[in-house]
Amino acid sequence: MKENLYNYILGIADNSLILGQRLGELCGHGPTLETDIACTNISLDLFGQVRSYFQYAAKIAEDERTEDDIAMLRKEREYKNVLLVEQPNTDFAYTIGRQFLFDVYHLAFLSELEKSKDLTLSAIAKKCIKEVRYHERFSSDWVKRLGDGTEESKAKMQDAINTLWTYTDELFHQTEADKTMVNEGIGVDVTTLKDAYYKSVNDLLIEATLEVPESKYFQKGGKEGIHTEHLGYLLSDLQYMQRTYPNMEW
Amino acid sequence: MSEEQIKNLEDQFEARIARDEKIEPKDWMPEKYRKTHIRQMSQHAHSEIVGMLPEGNWITRAPSLRRKVALLAKVQDEAGHGLYLYSATETLGISRDEMYEQLHTGKAKYSSIFNYPTITWADMGAIGWLVDGAAIINQVPLCNTSYGPYARAMIRVCKEESFHQRQGYEIMIKLANGTPEQKEMAQDALNRWWWPSLMMLGPTDDVSVHTEQSMKWKLKRKSNDDLRQQFIDQTVPQADLIGLTIPDPDLKWNEEKGSYDFGEINWDEFWQVVKGHGPMNKERMKARLGAWERGEWVRDAAMAHAEKKQERKERQAV
Numbered sequence: 001m002k003e004n005l006y007n008y009i010l011g012i013a014d015n016s017l018i019l020g021q022r023l024g025e026l027c028g029h030g031p032t033l034e035t036d037i038a039c040t041n042i043s044l045d046l047f048g049q050v051r052s053y054f055q056y057a058a059k060i061a062e063d064e065r066t067e068d069d070i071a072m073l074r075k076e077r078e079y080k081n082v083l084l085v086e087q088p089n090t091d092f093a094y095t096i097g098r099q100f101l102f103d104v105y106h107l108a109f110l111s112e113l114e115k116s117k118d119l120t121l122s123a124i125a126k127k128c129i130k131e132v133r134y135h136e137r138f139s140s141d142w143v144k145r146l147g148d149g150t151e152e153s154k155a156k157m158q159d160a161i162n163t164l165w166t167y168t169d170e171l172f173h174q175t176e177a178d179k180t181m182v183n184e185g186i187g188v189d190v191t192t193l194k195d196a197y198y199k200s201v202n203d204l205l206i207e208a209t210l211e212v213p214e215s216k217y218f219q220k221g222g223k224e225g226i227h228t229e230h231l232g233y234l235l236s237d238l239q240y241m242q243r244t245y246p247n248m249e250w
Numbered sequence: 251m252s253e254e255q256i257k258n259l260e261d262q263f264e265a266r267i268a269r270d271e272k273i274e275p276k277d278w279m280p281e282k283y284r285k286t287h288i289r290q291m292s293q294h295a296h297s298e299i300v301g302m303l304p305e306g307n308w309i310t311r312a313p314s315l316r317r318k319v320a321l322l323a324k325v326q327d328e329a330g331h332g333l334y335l336y337s338a339t340e341t342l343g344i345s346r347d348e349m350y351e352q353l354h355t356g357k358a359k360y361s362s363i364f365n366y367p368t369i370t371w372a373d374m375g376a377i378g379w380l381v382d383g384a385a386i387i388n389q390v391p392l393c394n395t396s397y398g399p400y401a402r403a404m405i406r407v408c409k410e411e412s413f414h415q416r417q418g419y420e421i422m423i424k425l426a427n428g429t430p431e432q433k434e435m436a437q438d439a440l441n442r443w444w445w446p447s448l449m450m451l452g453p454t455d456d457v458s459v460h461t462e463q464s465m466k467w468k469l470k471r472k473s474n475d476d477l478r479q480q481f482i483d484q485t486v487p488q489a490d491l492i493g494l495t496i497p498d499p500d501l502k503w504n505e506e507k508g509s510y511d512f513g514e515i516n517w518d519e520f521w522q523v524v525k526g527h528g529p530m531n532k533e534r535m536k537a538r539l540g541a542w543e544r545g546e547w548v549r550d551a552a553m554a555h556a557e558k559k560q561e562r563k564e565r566q567a568v
Contacts, residue, residue: 021310024309024310024318024322025309025310027302027306027309027322027325027326028299028302028303028306028325028329028537028541029306029537029540029541029544030541030545031541031544031545031546031548031549032545032548032549032552033299033329033332033333033336034333035545035548036302036329037326037329037330037333040322040325040326040329041326043322044319044322044323044326047315047318047319047322048319050315051315051316051319054315067315068313068314068315071315072314091544092544092545092548144555145551145552145555146548146551146555148555148558149550149551149552149553149554149555150547150550150551150554152547152550152551153547153548153550153551153554156547234310237310237311238310238311240311241311241312241313241371242313245313245429245431245432248313248428248429248431248432249424249428250313250314250316250317250371250421250424250425
């Protein structure tokens with residue numbers, strides 16, 4: 001089995017899996033019917049992406065593992081998503097802030113992955129990018145609305161950005177699997193995306209009349225499977241059926 | 251307008267409906283027609299929105315990625331139906347906020363079926379199969395109802411509902427053909443959802459208050475009892491086919507009338523739930539109200555932002 005490629009795919013897919021799961025929690029509880037539909041739609045897109053990635057990973061694994069085994073039967077330390085996407089839905093500003101900070105990265109990442117030598121990954125990226133372009137427009141618009149809305153919304157949006165900011169730097173860290181894949185022309189060198197990312201994000205925050213956080217202290221660890229305390233609870237929901245009723249088909 | 255003129259308009263109006271013409275938002279209509287439609291259509295919209303909650307309850311715990319995606323899509327469809335129906339109702343001169351207000355204060359009702367809890371995964375199958383199945387039976391005749399916007403909305407809604415119904419039945423097939431534990435889960439869900447699904451088709455004809463007028467306006471084309479019989483006759487063979495048992499010892503094929511005889515429905519339970527004392531009434535309202543209240547600052551922000559943007563645009567134009 002191509003161990004590095006397998007791990008590399010999991011690293012990409014877990015971000016969509018965990019963020020999709022977070023958005024799924026909100027279904028039916030949004031501030032308006034329109035935002036409810038939009039957040040569910042984004043969740044749906046992300047899970048669709050997850051399926052493409054994990055079906056490919058299952059093929060590479062060359063054993064009995066299925067997409068569901070990979071998605072739902074790993075231990076907490078084996079999930080490789082960035083810390084940003086597992087942060088809870090504290091309020092709508094956090095949901096939007098998390099989405100925005102991820103979407104800008106996700107869009108840039110997919111634009112590069114599209115050029116991968118691995119034709120399956122390139123094809124998945126090509127399909128996903130159309131969806132993520134919409135996600136990024138949705139979350140950016142809402143950052144502007146909340147930032148440049150009322151005093152209250154501005155304070156909430158600023159608080160969310162300040163809190164989530166600490167998880168942005170991790171997006172640009174490289175794991176060992178990343179480095180090998182970059183050398184093989186399959187993976188994306190995320191370190192090269194960093195400057196453009198902060199420029200886009202900062203420009204939009206300024207347009208939204210928000211302040212760009214100055215903190216230079218960042219949290220990382222997700223890519224190595226060292227998560228925040230939030231992830232375990234998310235996984236107990238995600239894995240509930242597979243753990244309670246093992247080896248069954250649904 | 252004189253009484254005679256109004257009478258004249260009313261006669262013309264009824265004649266149009268009798269000729270199967272559609273009534274459109276700008277057409278003259280009797281006040282009672284408008285009010286009845288606002289009541290029924292908003293109730294329908296509320297049912298879609300409240301109906302998102304029992305199924306939304308299983309999104310994070312769906313057993314496979316395929317099921318999760320399908321469930322998300324289904325709940326999203328329901329939100330879409332709600333949006334569509336609220337918009338159609340707005341054509342009768344009521345705002346969405348007013349309709350929400352009626353829902354939140356309990357003035358407007360929603361389908362009582364959503365006041366039952368979803369406690370296992372099999373409930374996702376049972377809801378699709380039975381609840382959406384009963385809803386389709388209720389709604390297909392509405393594709394030809396007299397009010398144009400409602401009829402057109404129902405055509406689209408019914409297409410999606412029949413997809414949901416097949417999806418729900420497919421979940422049940424899989425469970426019924428699965429391990430003993432899965433089959434038991436399916437049977438248990440059928441046991442819990444069967445009777446509430448029969449109640450969904452409304453009180454018996456002898457006590458149903460709205461039927462006669464609604465028939466005339468084609469808001470209703472068959473009586474509750476006829477619809478219920480149709481639902482039972484259609485569903486029993488589906489249960490047989492997958493080896494599940496309908497939880498009604500009195501259920502028996504009646505050769506003479508060519509349909510099933512069935513046992514007594516517990517109408518006390520029905521009225522208890524309608525009056526707000528079902529297992530989940532309070533939870534459902536709390537969830538809706540909570541979402542509305544928590545979302546207030548978001549809606550205010552969107553409004554304030556839109557105004558600022560407009561002002562900036564106007565200033566630039568000057």
